[in-house]
Amino acid sequence: MTTATTPPSPAAPGCAGADAPPEASATLGEFALIERFFARAPRRAGVALGNGDDCALLAPAAGMQLAVSTDMLVEGRHFLSSVRPERLGHKALAVNLSDLAACGAEPLAFTLALAMPRVDPVFLAGFAEGLFALAERHGIDLVGGDTTAGPLNLCVTVFGQVPAGSALLRSGARAGDELWVSGTLGDARLALEGFRGSVTLAGEDFESVRRAMECPQPRVALGMALRGVASAAIDVSDGFVGDLGHILRRSGVGARVELAAMPRSVVLARQPQRLQQECVLAGGDDYELLFTAPAARHDAVLAAARAGGVGVTRIGRIEAEAGVRIVDAQGAALPLRWHGYDHFA
Amino acid sequence: MTTATTPPSPAAPGCAGADAPPEASATLGEFALIERFFARAPRRAGVALGNGDDCALLAPAAGMQLAVSTDMLVEGRHFLSSVRPERLGHKALAVNLSDLAACGAEPLAFTLALAMPRVDPVFLAGFAEGLFALAERHGIDLVGGDTTAGPLNLCVTVFGQVPAGSALLRSGARAGDELWVSGTLGDARLALEGFRGSVTLAGEDFESVRRAMECPQPRVALGMALRGVASAAIDVSDGFVGDLGHILRRSGVGARVELAAMPRSVVLARQPQRLQQECVLAGGDDYELLFTAPAARHDAVLAAARAGGVGVTRIGRIEAEAGVRIVDAQGAALPLRWHGYDHFA
Known part of the structure; x- marks a missing residue:
């Protein structure tokens, strides 16, 4: 059972599944901590100069555009104080890679700016381990950054490359297109409700959805495989309905969404209907790809999903009429009361 | 007279010299505030897609490398709560442009991630005005970003382009090179001492050095003009001695610095010698270029300074022996007790 007063679980391993050995505390200055935890030589083609000068130098391959995205993570808004370093x-890198995935870009490098109240070697060792484990899985380099004292704040900027004119945009959806989503939606929100104590989850169920919240998997390979197939794409970070709205407004279209078709985990599927709807439609923090493709490319979408190593589900279609229409299994429209997550609401 | 208890001066104008009209307060959500204060269409060649999709797309010109730098600004560390928006x-953009200047890169675009406790339209209107005034002066676009609730934190990432192989690095200084610095050093630190109440400054003197602290001018044109002339460069942000040390270690050389030659403002030159030394040698927040060039390129340096619209001063020379030797007007060595600013010290 999990309630809002559950203490941090020291048993929860890192996203790669391994525990990091705790290190002895020590006093480190700014440059020493950069050297100790973050200095690694660049190995990626396309990175001409990494960490340690005034600027990093990137050289995208010929004919490539550079895709750039930045996300800032703040304690209490994007992660709980109980999260393992x-x-x-x-997560700090994953949510940024998810933006590259939504553009179909191949990750190249990233920068990290980090404010923290004090130099905590145990925190930094764990943080660097999780950061670089994901970076290495995607073959990318940390090419620069900044560290300062201050309230805990993580700002990552990622760089990817995409053939000129091939980036997946939000603006390409057309009436008649099929609407797709990768993976499942809603587990991260269910975990948050578990932390808040508003739902009670069995231990292994909680660990499963907590993992979805704390270890999102950016759909980079899927995004790249969808180049030339998808007509529009976005990653689901602020909640399905809100993020779908970005595609619809940019594309000047509407959508019909079949609620029963929306993919959810077995853990979420055991929850009350009302909670399932809330989590799936407005949960946020999913980092799945929401995309559209012409119906004629249905099989190409399935092939891209196989290449991307993640399941995809057709959940509706794009229509000319503006707005989002969510229908139940009988085809009846549900009242639309969900909107995207607003950090200031 | 200025002491630590001096209230924020409402009379201090923005860096461009103009006061912004205050705006009525209002409740704005995250997307509305982005739209209202930060949405501008990209106009810069090299920016294929700006704000509003998952990623921005940059296309450096053929043969160009992309220079990238990121800096995070935290209240109390990088600016005082009394600073005008x-x-x-x-300043948030200027300190980043200064890194591009130190590489000799031509600015292209930037991203902004912004955490703030609440949506304050008066703050945001002023902040955006100062930000875009400097951006427009350098012809660059805001191409992406993030906003979130949280303790005030500004993270800017800048992008510039530089011909492949032409970036100014920290590693190129050679024995016999002359050592140069642009502008004057130490005023920002003197202003900080004024705010702290440890020195007493006349009103217009305080306004002058406060302007140096709050409105640094990135030496972008000088940096670009020094391509092919300077052998190494860095911007002075953490204090002269510490930043010089970065060049010396990277280049495997030492330096002899003539204290009397180091450029300082008339306001600083009226202060006690001991304070002058502290401000000039270890002040920080100067954002001047510190660079080396072969003695044979002396005239080329002066020509670059004219092209860059800023004065430069020869303050010493690079020597084979490691370390920094600071000498007074009589050539006697001063004890070296200055080091760079460390955010965690």
């Missing part, structure tokens, strides 16, 4: 390191 | 907007 390994998982926080993973 | 216009000046804060200017």
Whole structure:
């Protein structure tokens, strides 16, 4: 059972599944901590100069555009104080890679700016482990950054490359397109409700959805495989309905969504209907790809999913009429009361 | 007279010299505030897609490398709560442009991630005014970003382009090179001492050095003009001695610095010698270029300074022996007790 007063679980491993050995505390200055935890030589083609000068130098391959995205993570808004440092390191990079995935870009490098109240070697060792484990899985380099004292704040900027004119945009959806989503939606929100104590989850169920919240898997390979197939794409970070709205407004279209078709985990599927709807439609923090493709490319979408190593589900279609229409299994429209997550609401 | 208890000066204008009209307060959500204060269409060649999709797309010109730098600004560390929003907007971008200047890169675009406790339209209007005034002066676009609730934190990432192989690095200084610095050093630190109440400054003297602290001018044109002339460069942000040390270690050389030659403002030159030394040698927040060039390129350096619109001063020379030797007007060595600013010290 999990309630809002559950203490941090020291048993939860990093996103790669391994525990990091705790290190002895020590006093480190700014440059020493950069050297100790973050200095690694660049190995990636496309990175001409990494960490340690005034600027990093990137050289995208000929004919490539550079895709750039930045996300800032703040304690209490994007992660809980109970999160393991390994998982926080993973998540800080993962949510940024998810933006590259939504553009179909191949990751190249990233920068990290980090404000923290004090130099905590145990935190930093774990954070760096989770960060670099994910970076290595995607073959990318940390090419620069900044560290300062201050309230805990993580700002990552990622760089990817995409053939000129091939980036997946939000603006390409057309009436008649099929609407797809990768993976499952809603587990991260269910975990948050578990932390808040508003739902009671069995231990292994909680660990499963907590992992979804703390260890999102950016759909980079899927995004790249969808180049030339998808007509529009976005990653689901602020909640399905809100993020779908970005595609619809940019594309000047509407959508019909079949609620029963929306993919959810077995854990979420055991929850009350009302909670399932809330989590799936407005949960946020999913980092799955929401995308559209012409119906004629249905099989190409399935092939891209196989290449991307993740399941995809057709959940509706794009229509000319503006707005989002969510229908139940009988085809009856549900009242639309969900909107995207607003950090200031 | 200025002491630590001096209230914020409402009379201090923005860095461009103009006051912004205050705006009525209002409740704005995250997307509305982005739209209202930060949405501008990209106009810069090299920016294929700006704000509003998952990623921005940059296309450096053929043969160009992309220079990238990121800096995070935290209240109390990088700016005081009394700073005018216009000046804060200017400074957040200026300190990043200074890194591009130190590489000799031509600015292209930037991203902004912004955490703030609440949506304050008066703050945001002023901040955006100062930010975009400087951006427009350099012809660059805001191409992406993130906003979130949280303790005030500004993270800017800048992008510039530089011909492949032409970036100014920290590693190129050679024995016999002359050592140069642009502008004057130490005023920002003197202003900080004024705010702290440890020195007493006349009103207009305080305004002058406060302007140096709050409105640094990135030496972008000078940096570009020094391509092919300077052998190494860095911007002075953490204090002269510490930043010089970065060049010396990277280049495997030492330096002899003539204290009397180091450029300082008339306001600083009226202060006690001991304070002058502290401000000039270890002040920080100067954002001047510190660079080396072969003695044979002396005239080329002066020509670059004219092209860059800023004065430069020869303050010493690079020597084979490691370490920094600071000498007074009589050639006697001063004890070296200055080091760079460390955010965690």
